[in-house]
Amino acid sequence: MKIYNTLTKQKEDFVPIEPGKVKMYVCGPTVYNLIHIGNARPMIVFDTFRRYMEHKGYEVNYVSNFTDVDDKIIKKAIEEGVDSSVISQRYIAECKKDMEAMNVKPATKHPLATEEICGMLDMIGDLIEKGHAYVAADGTVYFRTRSFKEYGKLSHKNLDDLQGGNRSLLVSGEDQKEDSLDFVLWKPKKDGEPYWESPWCNGRPGWHIECSVMSKKYLGDQIDIHAGGEDLVFPHHENEIAQSEAANGKEFARYWMHNAFLNIDNKKMSKSAGNFFTVRDIAEKYDLQVLRFFMLSAHYRSPLNFSADLMEAAKSGYERIVTCVANLKYLLDAKTEEAGLSAEEETLLTEAKQFVTRFDEAMDDDCNTADAISVIFELVKFVNTNADGTKSKAFIQALKDEVVMLSDICGLIVEKKEEMLDEEIENLIAERQAARKEKNFARADEIRDILLEKGIELKDTREGVKWQRV
Numbered sequence: 001m002k003i004y005n006t007l008t009k010q011k012e013d014f015v016p017i018e019p020g021k022v023k024m025y026v027c028g029p030t031v032y033n034l035i036h037i038g039n040a041r042p043m044i045v046f047d048t049f050r051r052y053m054e055h056k057g058y059e060v061n062y063v064s065n066f067t068d069v070d071d072k073i074i075k076k077a078i079e080e081g082v083d084s085s086v087i088s089q090r091y092i093a094e095c096k097k098d099m100e101a102m103n104v105k106p107a108t109k110h111p112l113a114t115e116e117i118c119g120m121l122d123m124i125g126d127l128i129e130k131g132h133a134y135v136a137a138d139g140t141v142y143f144r145t146r147s148f149k150e151y152g153k154l155s156h157k158n159l160d161d162l163q164g165g166n167r168s169l170l171v172s173g174e175d176q177k178e179d180s181l182d183f184v185l186w187k188p189k190k191d192g193e194p195y196w197e198s199p200w201c202n203g204r205p206g207w208h209i210e211c212s213v214m215s216k217k218y219l220g221d222q223i224d225i226h227a228g229g230e231d232l233v234f235p236h237h238e239n240e241i242a243q244s245e246a247a248n249g250k251e252f253a254r255y256w257m258h259n260a261f262l263n264i265d266n267k268k269m270s271k272s273a274g275n276f277f278t279v280r281d282i283a284e285k286y287d288l289q290v291l292r293f294f295m296l297s298a299h300y301r302s303p304l305n306f307s308a309d310l311m312e313a314a315k316s317g318y319e320r321i322v323t324c325v326a327n328l329k330y331l332l333d334a335k336t337e338e339a340g341l342s343a344e345e346e347t348l349l350t351e352a353k354q355f356v357t358r359f360d361e362a363m364d365d366d367c368n369t370a371d372a373i374s375v376i377f378e379l380v381k382f383v384n385t386n387a388d389g390t391k392s393k394a395f396i397q398a399l400k401d402e403v404v405m406l407s408d409i410c411g412l413i414v415e416k417k418e419e420m421l422d423e424e425i426e427n428l429i430a431e432r433q434a435a436r437k438e439k440n441f442a443r444a445d446e447i448r449d450i451l452l453e454k455g456i457e458l459k460d461t462r463e464g465v466k467w468q469r470v
């Protein structure tokens with residue numbers, strides 16, 4: 001498997017630190033609003049890459065943070081007259097709903113910045129001790145950028161060019177810095193802001209330190225893959241490297257993956273220009289599987305343009321796969337006999353296996369989902385040509401399994417859940433109540449899970465158990 005590594009600007013063979021295991025960190029959103037479709041791009045593409053690696057047999061430890069302390073969150077909290085945790089908790093919950101609707105798997109761990117302050121204090125203290133950071137007169141702690149000799153290696157920037165470009169910063173209220181390149185690790189609180197005690201001042205962390213700390217805590221000093229949108233390369237990821245490598249004395253991440261931006265009508269997405277959509281806006285018009293399909297129809301390193309026409313094209317593309325699976329299911333349901341595969345069917349299935357090989361080749365080539373989806377389309381065409389009522393059940397089942405498996409790796413749900421009848425649901429709920437009475441909680445939980453699997457959510461209320469389709 002090859003990955004394009006931003007660090008070396010090359011496609012490299014993927015070799016994990018520990019055989020069979022992948023440690024992956026993906027920078028998550030700042031939670032002050034509903035996520036927009038730009039935020040959804042890294043979520044979907046890196047979730048797909050994770051699913052592919054899992055399909056290949058890797059055990060993937062996938063960590064993705066929520067930045068829950070930040071100027072924008074604080075501003076919104078002040079506007080609403082609530083604590084900033086009310087804002088962050090609200091939007092974390094909303095973000096998780098969007099992720100679920102887009103079929104993005106929950107991370108192994110979703111750490112929150114505000115719950116990792118202790119680790120940040122430790123790492124900042126360590127950096128000060130090692131001479132990589134210093135405390136200014138007002139208690140701000142800065143990272144001493146020039147002390148990290150490899151600064152600029154990810155963004156391929158030259159320190160002296162940066163120095164020239166940023167000189168004005170020194171005369172705009174940041175004159176306590178030794179050098180304009182230095183960046184904040186910890187800053188003093190302002191009135192009305194959330195703050196934590198520290199040896200340097202009551203305050204809060206700079207943005208970059210959280211990812212270095214969370215990655216170290218949940219994945220260790222060295223990780224395999226670090227990912228996020230391309231806007232994060234500089235300064236966020238460059239600064240993460242400086243902090244982590246200066247503190248831990250080891251290479252931080254081996255492979256750096258960055259998705260290109262999502263634009264709208266060929267323009268940069270921006271709230272002020274009004275060309276801005278939340279995932280929720282899209283959900284009003286489309287099944288979010290269509291959004292997922294749309295994102296995957298381009299390579300993650302190519303800019304992707306969002307437009308009504310392209311979404312309509314994505315809709316029909318996605319539906320082509322769904323219809324193919326529905327047709328196969330229809331053929332299967334009509335079959336009663338259990339005849340084995342004919343010689344002709346055996347040959348056709350061997351031919352069909354080539355789609356799996358080609359799908360894997362595309363995904364092995366730096367997660368080329370665009371090509372992988374084209375292969376699924378070719379498979380669909382093959383199925384539509386070769387599967388009909390004259391074929392055996394085993395043949396149709398094998399083709400269906402193949403289409404569903406490849407779609408699954410892309411996280412595309414192509415098989416509609418079978419609707420349960422109200423009566424079946426009521427019976428299961430009655431059985432669950434009886435199990436609870438007998439203190440058989442294992443069975444009661446099992447029934448809740450069976451129902452959830454079928455899209456039925458239970459709510460225990462004072463008037464008894466209520467259910468709804470979700």
Ligand code: AMP
Pocket residue numbers: 027028029030031037038039040041042228229230231232259260261262263269
């Ligand atoms: P933020 O909340 O701004 O830190 O963004 C969370 C993630 O979304 C980061 O990985 C960003 O790089 C990514 N992101 C933000 N806007 C876009 C966009 N328009 N296209 C693609 N990725 C984006």
Ligand code: ZN
Pocket residue numbers: 027028211236
């Ligand atoms: Zn980060």
